[in-house]
Amino acid sequence: xxxxxxxxxxxxxxxxxxxxxxxxxxxxxxxxxxxxxxxxxxxxxxxxxxxxxxxxxxxxxxxxxxxxxxxxxxxxxxxxxxxxxxxxxxxxxxxxxxxxxxxxxxxxxxxxxxxxxxxxxxxxxxxxxxxxxxxxxxxxxxxxxxxxxxxxxxxxxxxxxxxxxxxxxxxxxxxxxxxxxxxxxxxxxxxxxxxxxxxxxxxxxxxxxxxxxxxxxxxxxxxxxxxxxxxxxxxxxxxxxxxxxxxxxxxxxxxxxxxxxxxxxxxxxxxxxxxxxxxxxxxxxxxxxxxxxxxxxxxxxxxxxxxxxxxxxxxxxxxxxxxxxxxxxxxxxxxxxxxxxxxxxxxxxxxxxxxxxxxxxxxxxxxxxxxxxxxxxxxxxxxxxxxxxxxxxxxxxxxxxxxxxxxxxxxxxxxxxxxxxxxxxxxxxxxxxxxxxxxxxxxxxxxxxxxxxxxxxxxxxxxxx
Numbered sequence: 001x002x003x004x005x006x007x008x009x010x011x012x013x014x015x016x017x018x019x020x021x022x023x024x025x026x027x028x029x030x031x032x033x034x035x036x037x038x039x040x041x042x043x044x045x046x047x048x049x050x051x052x053x054x055x056x057x058x059x060x061x062x063x064x065x066x067x068x069x070x071x072x073x074x075x076x077x078x079x080x081x082x083x084x085x086x087x088x089x090x091x092x093x094x095x096x097x098x099x100x101x102x103x104x105x106x107x108x109x110x111x112x113x114x115x116x117x118x119x120x121x122x123x124x125x126x127x128x129x130x131x132x133x134x135x136x137x138x139x140x141x142x143x144x145x146x147x148x149x150x151x152x153x154x155x156x157x158x159x160x161x162x163x164x165x166x167x168x169x170x171x172x173x174x175x176x177x178x179x180x181x182x183x184x185x186x187x188x189x190x191x192x193x194x195x196x197x198x199x200x201x202x203x204x205x206x207x208x209x210x211x212x213x214x215x216x217x218x219x220x221x222x223x224x225x226x227x228x229x230x231x232x233x234x235x236x237x238x239x240x241x242x243x244x245x246x247x248x249x250x251x252x253x254x255x256x257x258x259x260x261x262x263x264x265x266x267x268x269x270x271x272x273x274x275x276x277x278x279x280x281x282x283x284x285x286x287x288x289x290x291x292x293x294x295x296x297x298x299x300x301x302x303x304x305x306x307x308x309x310x311x312x313x314x315x316x317x318x319x320x321x322x323x324x325x326x327x328x329x330x331x332x333x334x335x336x337x338x339x340x341x342x343x344x345x346x347x348x349x350x351x352x353x354x355x356x357x358x359x360x361x362x363x364x365x366x367x368x369x370x371x372x373x374x375x376x377x378x379x380x381x382x383x384x385x386x387x388x389x390x391x392x393x394x395x396x397x398x399x400x401x402x403x404x405x406x407x408x409x410x411x412x413x414x415x416x417x418x419x420x421x422x423x424x425x426x427x428x429x430x431x432x433x434x435x436x437x438x439x440x441x442x443x444x445x446x447x448x449x450x451x452x453x454x455x456x457x458x459x460x461x462x463x464x465x
């Protein structure tokens with residue numbers, strides 16, 4: 001599942017980068033326009049300076065002399081090609097990227113810089129033009145001086161402008177690349193701070209016990225207040241429903257106890273009357289009915305006891321845990337079930353002196369229920385194993401039988417209230433395992449069921465130390 005915090009940070013970062021990128025593209029385009037305008041103006045200015053300080057001072061005799069012997073302006077060679085490289089006045093590479101030429105109105109050469117040669121860079125039209133010289137393209141500006149009838153040509157290599165454009169583009173993209181990880185870190189820190197109330201609410205709910213249905217009362221931002229109110233309303237409805245359920249179970253169980261006791265009393269009286277009769281045929285006819293009635297009363301009495309126990313356990317918010325000797329607890333349970341455990345073979349593997357931190361009364365209820373179930377669903381003379389082991393963090397108790405076991409789907413439903421594996425065979429109410437699960441949860445432990453090999457059921461109880 002994606003993280004809202006990370007997604008928000010990523011979207012904000014993408015938005016910032018997109019904004020910066022668009023701004024960089026626009027600024028680069030504007031920079032190119034400004035560079036073109038700047039260097040074009042520089043070429044015009046150079047041409048006008050040549051006109052003012054040189055061409056306008058030419059005499060007719062000087063022009064004739066220059067036609068015979070044009071002035072050659074030498075530009076020194078240099079290996080320096082970029083602005084970033086170190087250079088001196090004498091070796092400045094930028095000088096080789098500038099050129100000028102002077103021609104008469106008839107196209108006769110008067111002066112030139114030797115980096116572009118004697119071939120005219122212009123078609124003798126006033127204004128701007130492009131001219132290829134060797135491997136480079138030159139921007140050319142032509143100005144006609146009417147005073148001396150001389151064409152003034154200034155030129156500039158294209159890569160001068162491109163170099164500046166590349167530098168501006170590099171700088172405009174370098175900043176976002178540097179800013180991006182910094183902005184991501186800042187946004188993660190900001191979103192961490194903004195999402196702290198959600199984390200607080202999450203921890204508050206995570207550390208609550210299953211029985212804690214009290215309203216949530218923590219300070220939250222206004223956006224989360226409605227969520228807190230909805231959760232409190234939901235918890236209140238659950239609490240109210242559970243209270244009604246517990247009250248109904250307890251009231252129903254208490255109401256059933258008295259009529260069941262009366263029925264049992266009258267049933268025992270009826271059985272005594274029948275047994276005291278001398279009519280053997282009457283005894284034979286009445287026996288199935290009295291036995292069925294006795295079994296029904298016994299089953300109903302067990303169900304009532306389980307309902308009362310469930311109501312009692314449901315109402316518990318905390319238990320009194322203390323160090324208990326596990327071997328003593330198991331011995332007490334076996335002594336209580338002595339009427340059924342004698343029919344089975346027992347394998348006990350409990351380390352001497354092993355203690356668990358638990359409420360002895362309720363843990364005995366759990367062990368009694370599971371051991372009783374193991375006997376109920378296992379064939380007589382089969383082996384039932386009880387093992388325990390402990391480490392620094394927890395104690396694990398395993399109860400393994402060789403009975404009918406449970407399928408995977410039955411294991412998933414085993415802890416549900418009123419669920420019975422085989423309703424035709426089982427005489428229970430389907431509440432025992434759910435009561436056990438609730439008690440183990442009160443101990444902050446866990447109870448799970450697994451299929452044993454080659455057959456049977458393995459009950460795994462984990463209790464924290």
